Amino acid sequence: MKVLVVAAWEPELARFRGRLAATPVDGVEVVLETVGVGVVEASVGMTRRVARHEPDVALLLGTAGALPRADALGIGQVVVASSVRLVDAGILDGRAELPQGAKSV
Numbered sequence: 183m184k185v186l187v188v189a190a191w192e193p194e195l196a197r198f199r200g201r202l203a204a205t206p207v208d209g210v211e212v213v214l215e216t217v218g219v220g221v222v223e224a225s226v227g228m229t230r231r232v233a234r235h236e237p238d239v240a241l242l243l244g245t246a247g248a249l250p251r252a253d254a255l256g257i258g259q260v261v262v263a264s265s266v267r268l269v270d271a272g273i274l275d276g277r278a279e280l281p282q283g284a285k286s287v
Contacts (some may be wrong), residue, residue: 186231
C-alpha cells in the first residue's frame, strides 16, 4: 500500500517525518510531500503529487488556530474533520461574488 501524506509546507511535516523514521510501518510505503500554501497552490500541488505517486490513500496534515468556542482543545491535540467548508471572506463581506452557477450555503 502506498500512502501519500501532504502538508502545505515542510514544518508541518517535520514531526510526522521524525515519528515515521523512528517507527516505520511494515508493508506500507509512505511518501511525504509539500503541496504549497493557499487554495490554488495546494490544489495544483496535490494534483501533481497524486499524478506522480499514484497513492492508494492520501492524507492532508496541517496546522491551524482554533475558534474561541473550541477552548477544550490543547496544543498538540489532533482534530479530524467530518466535513469541510471553504469560505471566501470577500464574499461574506460583499467585496466579491460567486461565479455563475455556484451556490452559497
